[in-house]
Amino acid sequence: MATITDPPSEGFRLSQLIYDTRYRSLTIQVVASIFIMLGIAFLFMNVVTNLQALGKDFDFGFLGNRAGYDINQRLIEYSNNSTHGRAAMVGILNTLLVAFLGCIVATVLGIFAGVMRLSKNWLVAKLMAVYVEGFRNIPLLLWILVIFAVMTESAPQPRDFRGEDASASMILFDSVAVTNRGIFVPAPIWGPNSGILVAVFLLSLVAIWAFRRYAHKRQEETGEILPVFWISLGLFFVPSILAYFVLGQPVSLRYPELAGFNFEGGIQLRNSLIALWFALSLYTGAFIAEIVRAGILAISKGQTEAAYALGLRPNRTMSLVILPQALRVIIPPLISQYLNLTKNSSLAIAVGYMDVRSTLGGITINQTGRELEGMLLLGCFYLATSLIISGAMNVYNNSVKLKER
Amino acid sequence: MxxxxxxxxxxxxxxxxxxxxxxxxxxxxxxxxxxxxxxxxxxxxxxxxxxxxxxxxxxxxxxxxxxxxxxxxxxxxxxxxxxxxxxxxxxxxxxxxxxxxxxxxxxxxxxxxxxxxxxxxxDGQGFMVPRDLGVSSAMELDGATVCIQTGTTTELNLADFFSSNGMSYEPVPIETNAEAQQQYLAGACDVYTTDASGLAATRATFEDPSAHVILPEIISKEPxxxxxxxxxxxxxxxxxxxxxxxxxxxxxxxxxxxxxxxxxxxxxxxxxxxxxxxxxxxxxxxxxxxxxxxxxxxxxxxxxxxxxxxxxxxxxxxxxxxxxxxxxxxxxxxxxxx
Structure with missing residues (x-):
């Protein structure tokens, strides 16, 4: 016999919000979010009041006004009659340029140094340790300034190239001039038919990719290994060189020449770009080296031994067994190194490289007095760039990560 | 507070x-x-x-x-x-x-x-060049590399001066006077431009002030x-x-x-x-x-x-x-x- 007792029909009491575990976490969250919102509202009101006290409004109209200043390194058309918005675009492209170049060199350097540091050769391993510890433990700004100062002080002035008894001369068959204003390299001149040449080159890249797929598939099916490297190398060079001569040499080089105050006619890689690029690459490369080393060490020795037992040679063991597994350890921290490099490029101001921090965040703000708007835009740009980089790298990470079946 | x-x-x-x-x-x-x-x-x-x-x-x-x-x-x-x-x-x-x-x-x-x-x-904005460059007027500066302090009116005057005279130049933006001095003396720029008083003050600190000339043109009013x-x-x-x-x-x-x-x-x-x-x-x-x-x-x-x-x-x-x-x-x- 069971007596059914009614569940105590108690109403909701206010104290339950604190003492009843069913509601407590909810209460805490509601109270916390109220405080956070109050805090945000306070900050917002603070900005509004202070702007009012300063007699300023919040307006992005300045982006459409004439900038009035010149920028030395421009990847797009720009003059002092262009707008502040255009100047910001020039800066953004300069930031992206140095970040892109920096990421590539840092990755190459990092992988090289990371693998070499594990070498059994004592000298090589120690040299790499010196590189990694040296660059990792000294502030980036110092490296930027050191490289810039060395290039400015030790390289000859353009003037030194002039005259009969010039104290400096161009290198590489008179095609490259290293000066204290930057390195001048020949510029390509795209003649008629050069479009076809580019198309041939792109097609040969596609051919390399297709061939590699084919070779991989064939190896899976028959076990036969094709000389992939040599054929790829041939595909890379032969069609383009053939096309170059068949089309009658459509692309020629324009060598830099001393004219007036400076070299003209070539492409100028400014000291500021080179200093920033190399300092960022060397610094971030040292971190990437450690990430690569950690990734390789994370793969147990048993994997190598098993591969050897199957008769794989050491380089194939590395490329087929170790690296694919190491990559999934390497990629996630590598993403944050790329983000670091991109954000660190804002140190460009130290050497006068005209990145977005120097144009929009520097001169434009200074000329227009729009600190708040400028800094917000700058923040949004870096945020967006970082999110795009990590998004793209996450896609890659998903393709190499351990597939769970 | x-x-x-x-x-x-x-x-x-x-x-x-x-x-x-x-x-x-x-x-x-x-x-x-x-x-x-x-x-x-x-x-x-x-x-x-x-x-x-x-x-x-x-x-x-x-x-x-x-x-x-x-x-x-x-x-x-x-x-x-x-x-x-x-x-x-x-x-x-x-x-x-x-x-x-x-x-x-x-x-x-x-x-x-x-x-x-x-x-x-x-004051007014002027130009300083090394004497052995052989320049005697700012109108001869077409194609020159110019050191400027960034965030100043000189930056804007410079752009106006060169474009209104149909000349080109390469600006080297620099943060402080000391850095500009170093760049200029190393020859990383041909010309240093700022207020004429600043040029005189900077030149006075050089090892050999007489090796540098301040060009006669004053291109702006700088009160x-x-x-x-x-x-x-x-x-x-x-x-x-x-x-x-x-x-x-x-x-x-x-x-x-x-x-x-x-x-x-x-x-x-x-x-x-x-x-x-x-x-x-x-x-x-x-x-x-x-x-x-x-x-x-x-x-x-x-x-x-x-x-x-x-x-x-x-x-x-x-x-x-x-x-x-x-x-x-x-x-x-x-x-x-x-």
């Missing part, structure tokens, strides 16, 4: 909280020192000497204001600012006044919300003067009339040597009004009657400041030129103390 500073900094550094309205005088007196923005180092205008003490033409302006409001010309906290940081420093209240070779322009006065209290140096924030008229008046007092003192022959004697009373009513023996001019500014006596006895009059820091007997060797009294054919013309 502490709390509001904390939250304000959190909000946006550029609009840091703090009292931005009409209390600068009270704040300075309570603090016991004047926060004065100067350049990061330009010999003759503002630079620390061998013993680390700031010296120069702009520094004297800061000291004069400190003498007026605090009674002690040494009670100045110097804040070195670059061309890019100076306006933010002033707008946010980090400094009470800015005396840093700053050009008085419409947009700075009106749009940026500052108040230029006057002109303490009439340099001290400035304060908009909105505190009392403080603006104090700085303005300290400057006017320095100029008037030279005109009236009041020097640091004779000011004590003149302060006992003279036959000239204007001197008496300035030095506080007649009328209540100091009290109208919120100061005491001796304010101008302290200013002149500690830093001298305009002419003494000029000769002591940048005049013809100093290594910088600038002539008075436009900066002579109006009675001597210059532009210095102080409104009367009346």
């Amino acid at each position: 502490k709390k509001s500073v904390f939250y304000g900094t959190l909000a946006v550094a550029a609009v840091a909280a703090g009292t931005l309205s009409a209390q600068t005088l009270a704040e300075v007196q309570e603090r016991g020192s004047l926060n004065c923005g100067v350049s990061t180092g330009l010999t003759g205008f503002a630079a620390p000497d061998a013993s680390g003490e700031w010296q120069g033409f702009d520094v004297a302006m800061c000291r004069a204001v400190a003498a007026a409001v605090l009674g002690d010309a040494m009670a100045v906290e110097f804040v070195p600012t670059t061309g890019q940081t100076r306006f933010t420093a002033l707008a946010s209240g980090e400094i009470d006044m800015l005396a840093r070779n700053t050009t008085w322009t419409f947009s700075r006065d009106v749009d940026l919300g500052f108040e230029f209290v006057g002109v303490n140096y009439y 340099l003067g001290p400035l304060v924030r908009h909105g505190d008229n009392q403080w603006g008046d104090i700085v303005r009339w300290t400057l006017n007092g320095l100029v008037s003192a030279e005109e009236l022959g009041i020097t640091s040597a004779n000011v004590a004697e003149l302060a006992t009373g003279t036959d000239n009513p204007e001197i008496n009004r300035m030095l506080g023996t007649e009328g209540e001019y100091g009290a109208m500014l919120g100061l005491d009657g001796d304010w101008m006596v302290r200013v002149i006895s500690s830093v001298g009059n305009y002419g003494e400041i000029f000769e002591g820091n940048i005049g013809e007997n100093t290594p910088i060797g600038l002539a008075r030129g436009l900066n002579a009294q109006w009675t001597d054919g210059g532009l210095l013309y102080s409104p009367p103390f009346r």
Whole structure:
């Protein structure tokens, strides 16, 4: 016999919000979010009041006004009659340029140094340790300034190239001039038919990719290994060189020449770009080296031994067994190194490289007095760039990560 | 107050909280020192000497204001600012006044919300080149690489000058005068451009000043003067009339040597009004009657400041030129103390 007792029909009491575990976490969250919102509202009101006290409004109209200043390194058309918005675009492209170049060199350097540091050769391993510890433990700004100062002080002035008894001369068959204003390299001149040449080159890249797929598939099916490297190398060079001569040499080089105050006619890689690029690459490369080393060490020795037992040679063991597994350890921290490099490029101001921090965040703000708007835009740009980089790298990470079946 | 500073900094550094309205005088007196923005180092205008003490033409302006409001010309906290940081420093209240070779322009006065209290140096933008470059006129500079301090009016003048003369150039933006000097001497730029007074001051510090020439062209008007924030008229008046007092003192022959004697009373009513023996001019500014006596006895009059820091007997060797009294054919013309 069971007596059914009614569940105590108690109403909701206010104290339950604190003492009843069913509601407590909810209460805490509601109270916390109220405080956070109050805090945000306070900050917002603070900005509004202070702007009012300063007699300023919040307006992005300045982006459409004439900038009035010149920028030395421009990847797009720009003059002092262009707008502040255009100047910001020039800066953004300069930031992206140095970040892109920096990421590539840092990755190459990092992988090289990371693998070499594990070498059994004592000298090589120690040299790499010196590189990694040296660059990792000294502030980036110092490296930027050191490289810039060395290039400015030790390289000859353009003037030194002039005259009969010039104290400096161009290198590489008179095609490259290293000066204290930057390195001048020949510029390509795209003649008629050069479009076809580019198309041939792109097609040969596609051919390399297709061939590699084919070779991989064939190896899976028959076990036969094709000389992939040599054929790829041939595909890379032969069609383009053939096309170059068949089309009658459509692309020629324009060598830099001393004219007036400076070299003209070539492409100028400014000291500021080179200093920033190399300092960022060397610094971030040292971190990437450690990430690569950690990734390789994370793969147990048993994997190598098993591969050897199957008769794989050491380089194939590395490329087929170790690296694919190491990559999934390497990629996630590598993403944050790329983000670091991109954000660190804002140190460009130290050497006068005209990145977005120097144009929009520097001169434009200074000329227009729009600190708040400028800094917000700058923040949004870096945020967006970082999110795009990590998004793209996450896609890659998903393709190499351990597939769970 | 502490709390509001904390939250304000959190909000946006550029609009840091703090009292931005009409209390600068009270704040300075309570603090016991004047926060004065100067350049990061330009010999003759503002630079620390061998013993680390700031010296120069702009520094004297800061000291004069400190003498007026605090009674002690040494009670100045110097804040070195670059061309890019100076306006933010002033707008946010980090400094009470800015005396840093700053050009008085419409947009700075009106749009940026500052108040230029006057002109303490009439200048213009010039060019300096190494003598062995063989250039004798700015019109021959087509294609040259030019070092400029970024965030200044010189940057804009330069762009206008080259484009209106159909010439091209390569700008090398640089943060401070010291860096510009290093780049210029290393030959990383052919030309250094800034205000002519700054060029003379920079050249004076070179190992061999005679190896560099300042080109004859002056491409702009650069009236340099001290400035304060908009909105505190009392403080603006104090700085303005300290400057006017320095100029008037030279005109009236009041020097640091004779000011004590003149302060006992003279036959000239204007001197008496300035030095506080007649009328209540100091009290109208919120100061005491001796304010101008302290200013002149500690830093001298305009002419003494000029000769002591940048005049013809100093290594910088600038002539008075436009900066002579109006009675001597210059532009210095102080409104009367009346």
